[in-house]
């Protein structure tokens with residue numbers, strides 16, 4: 001049976017009627033992102049329960065050149081998981097029924113999970129084994145392992161454990177022709193040619209559908225020491241970071257920066273959040289140390305480093321968390337920024353990374369560039385300073401935004417101004433959120449012709465009919 005109706009009938013016959021949704025009301029949550037910024041249309045949403053079913057869906061779609069859009073938790077911040085409004089409507093392949101933990105190998109410190117497992121579930125499963133799966137981010141209760149791998153998610157532990165890419169040992173992928181590549185190897189060393197899994201990590205569903213992964217686990221830290229302090233300025237925050245690195249080595253696991261405006265928004269807009277320090281300060285840092293067995297001395301090192309920094313006039317105030325509850329409360333302040341910023345105005349989020357040494361120059365340069373365009377504009381800054389990733393957010397009030405003659409051009413000009421500063425400093429315009437549809441123009445602008453041509457060659461080789469998430473990632 002050919003045609004869209006025939007395809008849907010085939011999919012129902014193979015997957016079961018309840019696994020193929022076509023009603024508009026049922027599709028609503030899949031064709032729009034959670035912030036309501038992007039909306040597209042889909043032929044149907046399918047819920048396969050096995051890798052073989054995913055392969056069947058892709059094979060049947062490939063036969064009719066119907067696009068395929070893999071979807072995880074639909075938490076993408078760049079419209080990557082939402083279908084297009086133009087071209088043939090895709091089949092959305094939701095991985096949410098593929099949630100099995102397949103193999104646990106505690107001695108190898110690895111776990112094999114299906115792609116639809118929620119990130120938080122994997123973290124919890126690892127903790128039962130006394131292990132840590134270190135990828136951690138605000139959306140961890142909703143995003144799926146497949147989504148985090150396809151976006152190479154970063155988060156708050158990159159400083160110590162790397163990005164998602166650094167924590168994937170093996171993958172199972174359904175390719176664009178419906179064949180299955182089983183690369184589920186739990187190996188730390190494997191020099192047998194091109195490392196294929198790296199091609200699919202961060203590919204945002206444009207090269208195939210990840211159906212399972214073997215993930216790297218780490219020893220579970222059981223002791224933590226955390227402080228919140230006010231550095232005099234970003235330059236001082238950088239110097240204190242160097243002191244922490246020198247004094248704490250690999251125990252340093254988080255170094256997060258925010259400006260006063262960001263903290264104000266959290267305190268004003270999220271219930272039960274408070275300024276951790278007694279007075280307002282221009283800049284804030286959350287720093288955390290952790291260790292697996294011997295916590296002794298960690299608070300001393302933290303205290304001594306802060307004292308050293310205070311003596312050098314680099315910090316103005318600090319507190320050390322005295323209990324697990326206080327520590328959790330301080331992390332809550334950091335994790336509340338997305339909720340606080342949503343609805344606070346129109347925030348033009350950017351996601352730049354620069355060499356860590358260039359963070360102060362980036363903040364200075366971007367502030368200057370933005371205020372050249374809109375004098376006095378509110379600027380919200382929050383970022384993972386320890387890995388050089390700063391979310392620099394020019395923020396309009398709703399009335400100011402509505403008063404703009406051409407809001408879209410303004411948004412583009414401001415984002416470009418910020419990204420230009422990062423680019424001049426050797427940085428990237430997308431450190432962790434990915435490209436999706438938001439970043440396509442920037443890809444075309446900043447990537448060299450050689451780099452783009454190489455990406456297109458890989459896409460052409462693996463998906464010659466361009467059915468996998470077309471119109472995303474590669475301009």
Ligand SMILES: Cc1cc2nc3c(=O)[nH]c(=O)nc-3n(C[C@H](O)[C@H](O)[C@H](O)COP(=O)(O)OP(=O)(O)OC[C@H]3O[C@@H](n4cnc5c(N)ncnc54)[C@H](O)[C@@H]3O)c2cc1C
Nearest residue numbers: 072073074075076080138139144146147154155205210432
């Ligand atoms: C509150 C909040 C905080 C966040 N904080 C951070 C942060 O600190 N650091 C960070 O890096 N990110 C952050 N993010 C973004 C987050 O990393 C991504 O949204 C998440 O990794 C995507 O996972 P998902 O399962 O929701 O994927 P989706 O949003 O469903 O999909 C994202 C992309 O991956 C593709 N995809 C999904 N599943 C598969 C699969 N199985 N195979 C192939 N392709 C697939 C989709 O086609 C799409 O292109 C945050 C998001 C939220 C909502």
